[in-house]
Amino acid sequence: MTEAPPSESRFSLPDDMRQAIIAHARRDAPRECCGIIAGRAGLPVRLHPTTNIAEGNALYEIDPAELIDLEFHTMPAQETELVAIYHSHPVSPAVPSATDIALAFWPDAVYIICSLADSEQPVVRGFHIRDGAVSEVDLTS
Amino acid sequence: MPESDAVNVLVPTPLRSFTGGEGRVVVPGGTVAEVFDALEARYPGIGERLRDDSGQIRRFVNVFVNGRNVREIDGAATTLSPGDELGIIPAMAGGTPA
Ligand SMILES: [Zn+2]
Numbered sequence: 001m002t003e004a005p006p007s008e009s010r011f012s013l014p015d016d017m018r019q020a021i022i023a024h025a026r027r028d029a030p031r032e033c034c035g036i037i038a039g040r041a042g043l044p045v046r047l048h049p050t051t052n053i054a055e056g057n058a059l060y061e062i063d064p065a066e067l068i069d070l071e072f073h074t075m076p077a078q079e080t081e082l083v084a085i086y087h088s089h090p091v092s093p094a095v096p097s098a099t100d101i102a103l104a105f106w107p108d109a110v111y112i113i114c115s116l117a118d119s120e121q122p123v124v125r126g127f128h129i130r131d132g133a134v135s136e137v138d139l140t141s
Numbered sequence: 142m143p144e145s146d147a148v149n150v151l152v153p154t155p156l157r158s159f160t161g162g163e164g165r166v167v168v169p170g171g172t173v174a175e176v177f178d179a180l181e182a183r184y185p186g187i188g189e190r191l192r193d194d195s196g197q198i199r200r201f202v203n204v205f206v207n208g209r210n211v212r213e214i215d216g217a218a219t220t221l222s223p224g225d226e227l228g229i230i231p232a233m234a235g236g237t238p239a
Contacts, residue, residue: 059237
């Protein structure tokens with residue numbers, strides 16, 4: 001039996017990372033949280049929580065100084081590359097907003113959104129956002 | 142051939158399609174704007190991703206020189222010294238409708 005080929009529409013998100021994202025979202029609410037996942041060959045290796053420098057509770061922008069460090073120093077040193085970007089929606093559903101789509105400059109990354117709209121049942125979903133087009137990426141554990 | 146005013150440019154993954162996959166390139170330039178001109182001359186199309194029509198660094202592109210955000214210095218007019226490290230990073234950002 002042959003293994004299914006790696007699918008672009010699937011992303012393996014280990015449960016500990018999923019829980020870490022939910023915990024980060026809860027910790028930072030009512031502000032949006034954000035971070036990245038570094039990996040190899042599209043598979044997650046390490047979650048890096050980052051600082052949200054955006055003002056207010058309805059925006060996120062990862063501190064660019066942290067990104068410079070991650071993209072050009074930390075990840076190359078660990079022989080990883082960016083595989084996913086995550087952020088939270090404290091009160092709205094886990095789907096990309098118009099702003100999320102307009103500001104998606106990393107077409108190779110899976111954009112992971114954690115919604116706390118139902119505080120008892122956080123929802124975590126993944127998407128590719130490319131040239132304004134959104135397609136869901138199934139998150140498997 | 143090394144140029145006397147050459148700076149090291151760190152190219153982020155989304156822009157490496159312009160540089161043939163290179164994450165680090167060396168180009169001449171005494172200011173950030175001159176480095177962007179040199180990048181555009183060598184890698185046509187990359188300049189439009191870095192600057193808006195008025196020549197300013199795009200709002201959602203950040204440029205760091207030796208670890209400092211050039212927005213806190215002189216923006217595109219920030220002067221550079223030979224051997225400086227200029228890092229380019231597109232934003233990771235978004236928002237929820239109010
Ligand atoms: Zn969002």
